[in-house]
Amino acid sequence: MLEKLDRERVAGFLKARGQRIVNGKGEEVLLNGWGLGNWMLCEGYMWMARDNRNFDRPRNIEDTIRDLTGTEYAGRFWRQFRENYITKDDIKRMAELGYNSLRIPFNWRLFMEDEPGEIKFREEGFTLIDRCLSWCEEYKIYAFLDLHGAPGGQTGDNIDDSRDNMPRLFMDRDYWDKGIALWRELARRYRDRWIVGGYDLLNEPIRTVRYDYPNVDHYVPKLAQFYREVTAAIREIDKDHLLSIEGHHWSTEPLIFWKKYDDNMVVHFHRYGCPPDLAAYETFTKLRNSLDVPLWLGETGENNNPWYAAMYTLAFKLDIGINVWPWKKMECLNSPYSVKQPENWDRLLNYTTGGPKPGKKEAAAMLDEYLANMKIENCRENREVTAALFRRPPVTLRGSDFDPLPGKGQSYSGLREETNFFYRHGTGMAVVPEQGHDATEDTGWARWGIYAVELGAGEFVVYTIHRPREGTMLKLSLNAQAPASLKVEQDGCLLGSVTVSPAAPPGCSPAPEFKLHAGTESLIKITAESGPLVLNALMFEG
Numbered sequence: 129m130l131e132k133l134d135r136e137r138v139a140g141f142l143k144a145r146g147q148r149i150v151n152g153k154g155e156e157v158l159l160n161g162w163g164l165g166n167w168m169l170c171e172g173y174m175w176m177a178r179d180n181r182n183f184d185r186p187r188n189i190e191d192t193i194r195d196l197t198g199t200e201y202a203g204r205f206w207r208q209f210r211e212n213y214i215t216k217d218d219i220k221r222m223a224e225l226g227y228n229s230l231r232i233p234f235n236w237r238l239f240m241e242d243e244p245g246e247i248k249f250r251e252e253g254f255t256l257i258d259r260c261l262s263w264c265e266e267y268k269i270y271a272f273l274d275l276h277g278a279p280g281g282q283t284g285d286n287i288d289d290s291r292d293n294m295p296r297l298f299m300d301r302d303y304w305d306k307g308i309a310l311w312r313e314l315a316r317r318y319r320d321r322w323i324v325g326g327y328d329l330l331n332e333p334i335r336t337v338r339y340d341y342p343n344v345d346h347y348v349p350k351l352a353q354f355y356r357e358v359t360a361a362i363r364e365i366d367k368d369h370l371l372s373i374e375g376h377h378w379s380t381e382p383l384i385f386w387k388k389y390d391d392n393m394v395v396h397f398h399r400y401g402c403p404p405d406l407a408a409y410e411t412f413t414k415l416r417n418s419l420d421v422p423l424w425l426g427e428t429g430e431n432n433n434p435w436y437a438a439m440y441t442l443a444f445k446l447d448i449g450i451n452v453w454p455w456k457k458m459e460c461l462n463s464p465y466s467v468k469q470p471e472n473w474d475r476l477l478n479y480t481t482g483g484p485k486p487g488k489k490e491a492a493a494m495l496d497e498y499l500a501n502m503k504i505e506n507c508r509e510n511r512e513v514t515a516a517l518f519r520r521p522p523v524t525l526r527g528s529d530f531d532p533l534p535g536k537g538q539s540y541s542g543l544r545e546e547t548n549f550f551y552r553h554g555t556g557m558a559v560v561p562e563q564g565h566d567a568t569e570d571t572g573w574a575r576w577g578i579y580a581v582e583l584g585a586g587e588f589v590v591y592t593i594h595r596p597r598e599g600t601m602l603k604l605s606l607n608a609q610a611p612a613s614l615k616v617e618q619d620g621c622l623l624g625s626v627t628v629s630p631a632a633p634p635g636c637s638p639a640p641e642f643k644l645h646a647g648t649e650s651l652i653k654i655t656a657e658s659g660p661l662v663l664n665a666l667m668f669e670g
């Protein structure tokens with residue numbers, strides 16, 4: 129599997145070949161990388177403004193900065209923002225960490241004038257993309273062009289920079305024509321650039337039904353029509369690039385995929401805040417089989433490292449590439465880079481919710497500090513994020529996140545059928561919340577707790593771990609109510625056995641340690657020789 133993730137396979141145009149994506153040499157490629165969120169389409173939450181409709185999308189953020197600092201400063205700020213937020217050093221670092229692709233989300237207003245009835249292009253957005261593509265060519269990273277904010281808005285929410293939370297791309301013929309024209313121009317400019325992995329035609333079109341916004345589901349047929357027309361427009365110019373096509377409701381619904389829109393396309397879907405198991409993928413793996421198309425988990429993330437370690441190794445085993453969101457944002461632990469919050473930043477945010485207005489000089493000082501802090505050399509690196517994503521040491525796995533594939537009898541035993549435990553989907557294996565942990569907390573965004581697996585005598589579980597080094601230490605967190613024993617194997621080689629005894633504090637035993645051998649893709653098998661015992665977590669160190 130790991131060879132499919134390698135940057136050495138960044139070579140030539142990507143193509144859909146049956147249910148796989150292949151490069152110019154015909155080698156299968158599993159996409160893995162990050163979205164460059166906030167760079168060419170800002171979102172307020174990445175500036176620490178959560179649930180704030182006055183500072184939630186580009187046009188509102190732009191209005192606030194202009195209001196605080198004046199037109200002249202605001203113009204300078206945005207030019208410098210685009211220069212600083214993503215630089216050559218960001219792309220170089222992605223390559224060093226082992227990623228082979230990225231997604232460039234962009235706002236149409238950087239590429240076109242917002243003048244009714246006119247098709248007039250601006251060079252600002254194209255210049256930014258051209259520069260990023262040159263870095264991607266240098267460091268061998270595929271770049272996907274992602275129309276995140278289409279003319280008029282395709283979603284009807286803050287993420288598409290819509291004016292009134294309505295998807296006016298599907299409501300206004302002028303915006304529709306601008307959307308087609310923009311993709312035609314992108315195809316004209318980039319048709320010969322194989323480093324462009326593909327064209328992501330619309331991000332998360334047509335939001336879900338919400339209590340506070342009108343229902344827009346009746347535009348789903350218009351979405352299918354747009355895909356037909358824009359595909360035809362692109363193919364008049366560009367016969368080569370892969371097309372990335374998303375369904376509605378935050379790219380989670382497959383209703384529009386009753387047919388292929390092109391022979392060289394990938395079905396692109398998103399997953400957030402779900403249990404990291406086979407059920408998260410089932411809808412789209414069935415679709416893959418019926419249409420004979422490849423899949424791409426083109427946006428996911430905003431969770432914690434144990435969730436990443438469970439969710440993404442499973443995607444790779446299912447031959448599904450991933451793109452995680454986003455590469456950097458302010459004060460975070462779950463993106464590779466965290467931007468330090470400027471001093472007195474709360475004063476700026478408080479103003480957007482009715483608080484006192486900072487002075488022009490004070491606001492400019494905050495924003496100047498933000499411009500400096502966003503440079504990658506001034507950010508904090510969260511190295512454990514990449515370790516979790518690729519499931520390579522140092523990383524911690526929850527006991528419940530054993531391999532669901534190849535399945536019962538091979539990657540887990542599933543001997544018992546108790547009904548008084550929480551179960552991992554489809555395994556029949558007893559999975560319980562860690563002692564004192566409330567399972568009801570573990571639904572939704574970034575709330576995925578520590579779960580344990582209970583093993584009776586003769587039961588086993590297998591965990592994939594990537595690239596352990598010689599001497600990597602495995603520590604086990606275990607509980608037992610009565611004496612029990614287990615053995616640990618790596619790729620069929622016995623590493624050792626241990627007896628688990630009840631100890632103080634109740635339910636806790638000292639963490640036994642096992643020394644691993646170097647490997648590429650290793651299978652760690654844990655078998656209860658007597659039991660029951662509870663395996664809370666596996667901690668790979670070194």
